[in-house]
Amino acid sequence: MFAICFAAITSIPSSKLCRSLFNQGRNALLRQYRLDFEQALAKANFMSHPNVTTVQALTLFLTCARMSEEKTYVWSMVGLLIRLAMKLGLHRDPADLGLIPFLCEMRRRLWWQIYALDIRTAEESDMNPFICEHSFNTKFPANVNDADLDADMTHHVSGAQGRTEMLFSLVRFHVSFAARMIVFAPDLTADSTQASLSWAERNNMLDELVAKIQDKYLQFCDPQIPICFLTERATRMILTKVKLTMNHPARNNSRACLEIMRDLALRSIEILEGAHMLRTHDKLSGWVWLFEKYVDWDAVAFLLHLTIAAPSAVPLERASAAIGVFFSDWGGRVADMQRWQRLVNLRVKAMAKQSMLASLSTATAAGTGTAAADVLAQVASSTPFEQIGTTGCCLSEAMQSDPAPALDFAYPLNFTSADTTNIGVADMAAGADWNLDNFSFTQGGPSWDMDFDDKVFRFEGPQ
Numbered sequence: 001m002f003a004i005c006f007a008a009i010t011s012i013p014s015s016k017l018c019r020s021l022f023n024q025g026r027n028a029l030l031r032q033y034r035l036d037f038e039q040a041l042a043k044a045n046f047m048s049h050p051n052v053t054t055v056q057a058l059t060l061f062l063t064c065a066r067m068s069e070e071k072t073y074v075w076s077m078v079g080l081l082i083r084l085a086m087k088l089g090l091h092r093d094p095a096d097l098g099l100i101p102f103l104c105e106m107r108r109r110l111w112w113q114i115y116a117l118d119i120r121t122a123e124e125s126d127m128n129p130f131i132c133e134h135s136f137n138t139k140f141p142a143n144v145n146d147a148d149l150d151a152d153m154t155h156h157v158s159g160a161q162g163r164t165e166m167l168f169s170l171v172r173f174h175v176s177f178a179a180r181m182i183v184f185a186p187d188l189t190a191d192s193t194q195a196s197l198s199w200a201e202r203n204n205m206l207d208e209l210v211a212k213i214q215d216k217y218l219q220f221c222d223p224q225i226p227i228c229f230l231t232e233r234a235t236r237m238i239l240t241k242v243k244l245t246m247n248h249p250a251r252n253n254s255r256a257c258l259e260i261m262r263d264l265a266l267r268s269i270e271i272l273e274g275a276h277m278l279r280t281h282d283k284l285s286g287w288v289w290l291f292e293k294y295v296d297w298d299a300v301a302f303l304l305h306l307t308i309a310a311p312s313a314v315p316l317e318r319a320s321a322a323i324g325v326f327f328s329d330w331g332g333r334v335a336d337m338q339r340w341q342r343l344v345n346l347r348v349k350a351m352a353k354q355s356m357l358a359s360l361s362t363a364t365a366a367g368t369g370t371a372a373a374d375v376l377a378q379v380a381s382s383t384p385f386e387q388i389g390t391t392g393c394c395l396s397e398a399m400q401s402d403p404a405p406a407l408d409f410a411y412p413l414n415f416t417s418a419d420t421t422n423i424g425v426a427d428m429a430a431g432a433d434w435n436l437d438n439f440s441f442t443q444g445g446p447s448w449d450m451d452f453d454d455k456v457f458r459f460e461g462p463q
Contacts, residue, residue, distance in 0.1 A: 055090070067292060067293050
């Protein structure tokens with residue numbers, strides 16, 4: 001009960017609205033329900049005698065506590081949660097344990113919520129996930145509505161073809177599983193006794209995931225329904241971020257041509273525009289809490305670095321608008337001031353680079369060769385990448401094939417204002433854990449916003 005109350009207060013988008021409903025501030029209520037929840041857990045002796053009910057409560061609490069509690073506390077508690085879940089055998093498929101059909105579905109749902117929570121908190125804490133693939137065999141939950149489940153049912157449900165109340169959660173589970181396999185650090189493959197995947201294999205896995213999600217779930221979505229719209233947009237953003245990470249030159253140690261960089265720049269802009277839209281669109285206000293703590297560090301850092309290194313690879317007007325909205329949204333609101341200052345410095349360098357290029361263009365148009373040469377010398381002295389050769393595009397062996405096509409779903413996915421004005425007001429139950437937010441995916445490679453080496457942009461050909 002206290003975990004549910006804590007989750008309900010978390011989902012209220014503002015302290016003002018909370019005070020109008022309960023005559024108390026949001027933070028005060030969160031503190032009170034956290035204290036009540038922790039006392040109830042202690043009375044239940046949950047560590048020595050865990051049960052499914054206490055693990056469900058702890059999972060719900062930690063999923064929401066990410067928005068208000070210190071991340072180290074949440075990360076540590078998730079580790080405890082996973083140990084308790086394994087003590088209860090949630091990591092083993094319940095059908096193999098001979099449990100009744102209803103309990104099988106409840107245990108599968110709970111395990112996969114814990115799995116997705118592990119992925120998300122690992123990313124937020126700059127750590128690797130606790131759970132390895134070889135450590136569990138629990139199947140995905142069935143694609144059914146709650147009304148299709150009953151404590152007395154005698155047959156296992158097979159799952160429906162189409163949209164159910166499990167839409168958001170199932171898509172989230174599939175994406176979390178794929179992200180763990182594709183993105184996180186190579187040492188995890190050794191821990192899970194699996195061979196490390198090549199760049200081509202990871203791209204194929206991502207393509208297969210997109211096709212599967214489209215075929216099983218998204219083709220049945222109505223974009224006029226807010227939860228469907230949210231599911232599709234958030235999924236697109238996560239998969240776009242995975243694609244960006246896989247092709248980032250710092251991760252692949254490859255020489256990248258401008259065509260590849262232009263594609264990555266557009267993907268970064270999509271992420272920034274989409275995240276802003278999900279946080280601000282009035283029809284999605286019920287899910288704003290999902291995004292209020294997420295900062296798009298990686299996408300904006302990549303755009304700023306690319307603007308400095310190769311401005312011709314960036315649609316500067318659109319990128320500047322997206323970056324400007326990012327700084328407007330988060331100015332004065334972030335806790336990590338060291339990382340924020342790093343972005344501020346990058347933005348200053350990017351704006352200076354654009355200003356010099358504009359001066360060069362003006363001087364060239366005016367026919368003042370000496371002035372143009374002076375500006376060009378300034379640009380060259382500030383260029384943080386090596387120019388190698390004059391023509392062609394040499395990529396590493398892993399990237400010699402054509403870049404993968406853009407992700408495609410059943411309906412348009414551009415993040416423009418015109419595309420987001422037709423969301424209907426149809427309602428769906430929002431009682432589930434709608435935690436399909438965005439991943440930063442810094443595991444296994446350099447941090448793009450803190451420890452980025454500008455020289456990873458090693459272009460061949462004219463810049």
